[in-house]
Amino acid sequence: MADMSWHSDPGGRQGSAVLDMDSIEAGEISKDYSSDTQDDFGVTFSSEPRGSSASGSSKSFAEDMRQRVGENVTQMMWQAGTQSAKRAWNVYGNIDLLRPYFDVEPKEVQSRLLYSLVPMRPTDARQEVPKELYGPAMVVLTLIALLLYQMKSADHRVEEGTLIGSAFAVCFMYWFGASGLVWFVAYVSEVRIAILQILSMLGYALFGHCIVIFLGTVIHTHHDHMFFYLLWAIIGGLSTLRMAGIIMSRTRGPKQRLFVTGTIAALHMFFLLYLHFAYRTIVQEISDALNDNLVPAPASVKVEVIAPSHNVEAAT
Amino acid sequence: MADVEFHDEIVDVPLEGDIDVPGAAKSDDELSTLDEPVKETILRDVKAVGNKFAHVLIPKQSRVLLKEWDLWGPLVLCTFLAIMLQGSTDDLNMMGENDGGPQFAEVFVIYWLGASVVTLNIKLLGGNISFFQSVCVLGYCVCPLGLALIVCRVLLAVSSDSLGLFIARFISVIGGFAWSTFASTAFLADSQPAGRKILAMYPLFLFYFVISWLIISHTHS
Known part of the structure; x- marks a missing residue:
């Protein structure tokens, strides 16, 4: 509040804007502090010393305040x-701003999806990365659908919220979060790549995840994860190599290359592991427990377990 | 005063006639809803919603669904699907969990989130359509899948689980899926830029596919 117009003091000195410490007696200051402590911050703003009328003006000042x-x-x-x-409103109106990134031909999307699994040898020439978001967005949506399928088939349950909600959150958070992190790392390491290119690159790389998750769910090998690890290494490795090639062709120093490539590879590969195991282990543990403990258990145990619930039902 | 004389003159010749604005639509029908019985109003709306369902079931190039959009049909369909797909609570109680809530919410979320995502995609691809128009069309086009769900429930109620039963359910759901996709593309085809239809079709396909899969994976009656 720099506005000082509220302070009207009839007893004060007119026109003094600077507090002259020499011209004020010590008693005047002490009276000033003792008389109106409730608005003493006024003192710091105002140079006008208040006299006996200060208590009267303080009331109107408080109201004004x-x-x-x-x-x-x-x-x-x-x-x-x-x-x-x-x-x-702007977000809805700014859909037009996003439109250029959705401007693709179906054939381009097809070839980009295929090439996301074909690593290129890094050369001096920069490898092109499209600034396109249609393909990645569709890949992420497909991944969400597949994840939903996997959760359902694994009997995963969410305490608060819905399966689709958690699948949605996980996929989009990974896409944006990982892109943000990679962008930061790339910025630090002086990689010549834009945030939209990173989004596009990471999004297309998720195509490999889609394939692995789909095959891993459809071809069920319950207690043996060899098949999944094989897919993880081959398909996940291919898309990681593809991204590594892109980064290498756009970075100069070997340390920087290693740093950025390592970050991307770790994020990419661990996310696939997470997607495969996060919604599966709980169910397997339960099924293991059921198989090991409950099935060979004697019948009396079961009766004990069931009996209380019957009692409750009878009571109600 | 001159005013008084002026008044006397006016009273003799009362003002009469219609004010016609050339080109403006006659809005007599809509104005009269104030004093019509409630039953008529509701029946008219129900008829409009039923008309739209008929349009979806017999898809033909028509602008009714786009021009007079409403969200009643989608709401009814969504609630119907969600209730019918609600998981039974009996077989899950052994783990001490109640499967009552998430199923309903899940169908609800898939339905509306899916419709909005598909619509957003259409808008981003440069489609010439408003948000709610598209949501309305997508919502109404789930109708064939709703019918497939009814068939599935009847089949499940009639006989026990077997391969033949699964094949019958599978055929009905696939039929509903194809029908839904076909109907929605028939309505939305005009708003798409040429050559990009497949791009707009893909999320639509995914949306109906997820709903079909929910229906076919729902086995307990």
Whole structure:
């Protein structure tokens, strides 16, 4: 509050804007502090010393203050509200801004999907990365559907929320989060790549995940994960190599290359492991427990387990 | 005063006639809904919704679904699917879990999230269609899958689980899936830029595929 107009002091010196410490007696200052402590912050702003009428003016000052604060808060709230409303409107209106990144031909998408699994030898020439988001978005949506299928077939359950919600969150958070992280690492290591290119590259690389998750769910090998590890190494490795080639062709120093490539490879491969095992281990543990303990257990144990529930039902 | 004389003159000749704006639509029908019985209003809306369902079941190039969009049909269909697909609570109680909630919410979320994602994709690809128009079309086009679900439930209720039963259910769901996809493309085809139809079709296909898969994987009656 830089506005000083509220402070009207009839007893004060007119026109003094600078506090002259020499011209004020010590007693005057002490009276000033003792008389109106509730608005003593006024002293820091105002150079006008207050006399005997200070207590009278402090009342009107407090009221004025309250009114002004109220007005300001209302104004601030209104501004914040209109700003967020404008932002929401802009997001919908700015769909046009995203359109260029969705401007592809079906054949291009097809070839990009295929080439996401074909690593190229890094040469001096920069490998091209499209700034396109249609393909990655569709790959992520497909991955969500496959994940839903996997969760269902593994009897995964979510305590709060829905399966589709968690699949959606995991996939999109990985896509955006990993892209952000890789962008940061690439920025630090001076890789010549834009954030949209990273989004596109990581998104297309998820195509390999889709294949692995699909095959891993359809071809069920319950207690033996060899098949999955094989797919993980081959298909996941191919898409990682593809990304590594792109990064290598755009980076200079060997240390930087290793750093960025290592980050991408770790993120990519561990995400695939996570997707495969996160929604599966719990069920397997339960099924193991059921097979090992409950099935060979004597019948009396089962009766004990069942009996209380019958009692409860009878009571109700 | 001159005013008084002026008044006297006016009273003699009362103002009469219609004001016609050339080109403006006659809105007599809509104005009269104020004093019509509630039953008529509801029946008219129900008829409009039923008309749209008929359009989906017999797909032909028509603008009714796009022009007069509403979300009643999708809401009814969504609730129907969600209730019918609700998991039974009996077989899961051994783990001390109640499977009541998520199933309903899940169908609900898939339905609306899927429809909005497909719509967003259409808009991003440069389709010439408004958001709710597209959601309306997508929602109404789930109708064949709803019919397939009814067939599945009847089949499951009639006989026990067997291979023949599964094949019958599979055929009905595949039929519903194809029908839904075909109907929605028939309605949305015009709004797509030429040569990009397959790009807009893919998420649509995925959306109906997930719903079909939910229906076929629902085995307990």
